[in-house]
Amino acid sequence: MSTEEGGLNSDFLAKARALAATGRELHARGWVPATSGNFSMRLSDNSVLVTASGRHKGRLDEQDFLAVDLAGRPIDGGKPSAETLLHTQLYARFPEVNAALHCHTPASTVLTMHRPDSELTFEGYELQKAFAGFSSHESTLSIPVFDNTQDIAALAADVDRYFDRVPDCPAYVIRGHGVYCWGDSLDACHRELEALDFLFQCALEMERLRR
Ligand SMILES: CSCCC(=O)C(=O)COP(=O)(O)O
Numbered sequence: 001m002s003t004e005e006g007g008l009n010s011d012f013l014a015k016a017r018a019l020a021a022t023g024r025e026l027h028a029r030g031w032v033p034a035t036s037g038n039f040s041m042r043l044s045d046n047s048v049l050v051t052a053s054g055r056h057k058g059r060l061d062e063q064d065f066l067a068v069d070l071a072g073r074p075i076d077g078g079k080p081s082a083e084t085l086l087h088t089q090l091y092a093r094f095p096e097v098n099a100a101l102h103c104h105t106p107a108s109t110v111l112t113m114h115r116p117d118s119e120l121t122f123e124g125y126e127l128q129k130a131f132a133g134f135s136s137h138e139s140t141l142s143i144p145v146f147d148n149t150q151d152i153a154a155l156a157a158d159v160d161r162y163f164d165r166v167p168d169c170p171a172y173v174i175r176g177h178g179v180y181c182w183g184d185s186l187d188a189c190h191r192e193l194e195a196l197d198f199l200f201q202c203a204l205e206m207e208r209l210r211r
């Protein structure tokens with residue numbers, strides 16, 4: 001978001017830098033290969049900072065971000081992520097959401113290609129407590145799985161219908177594609193992303209042990 005002098009304002013810059021650092025880390029983990037993934041943070045009640053489309057998420061700088069409104073329209077020009085609507089719908093629906101991360105983690109991809117299910121459920125794992133609202137392993141964590149499509153508006157509509165039924169949904173996976181996580185801060189979102197990957201790795205390992 002530009003200032004009157006044509007530069008980037010300090011809130012925009014701080015958030016862009018935080019997401020660029022997160023991108024370096026996520027790329028080192030192999031979670032955003034080959035320009036995949038997209039990241040965002042809330043700027044205001046009606047604007048969001050999002051990664052520009054097609055950028056390498058392990059090598060982002062401030063120029064690789066832009067501001068969009070909650071309908072996903074660029075405020076000062078630029079080409080936002082192709083998946084911007086999947087981010088802005090989170091900020092539009094949930095006022096407490098301040099950050100969202102989308103990654104192409106191998107575990108989320110393999111698990112949803114391997115299993116036909118429309119939901120991944122976890123019970124008995126201590127790490128379920130990494131999710132907001134979970135205080136015990138004696139709980140059920142349900143993560144919906146949506147079939148992949150290149151029609152992001154249709155996918156966003158599917159996700160919206162799911163949120164109507166399950167407003168406390170903590171994250172979701174797009175089959176064969178990747179995972180979406182969000183939170184009231186970038187740290188909370190990152191924590192849930194890490195926990196989700198741990199749980200997905202456990203599920204894959206359980207599949208191997210069952211064979
Ligand atoms: C090469 S990854 C295919 C697109 C995708 O799924 C993704 O996450 C990155 O798209 P963006 O437009 O945000 O760069």
Ligand SMILES: [Zn+2]
Pocket residue numbers: 036037038083102104177178
């Ligand atoms: Zn993607």
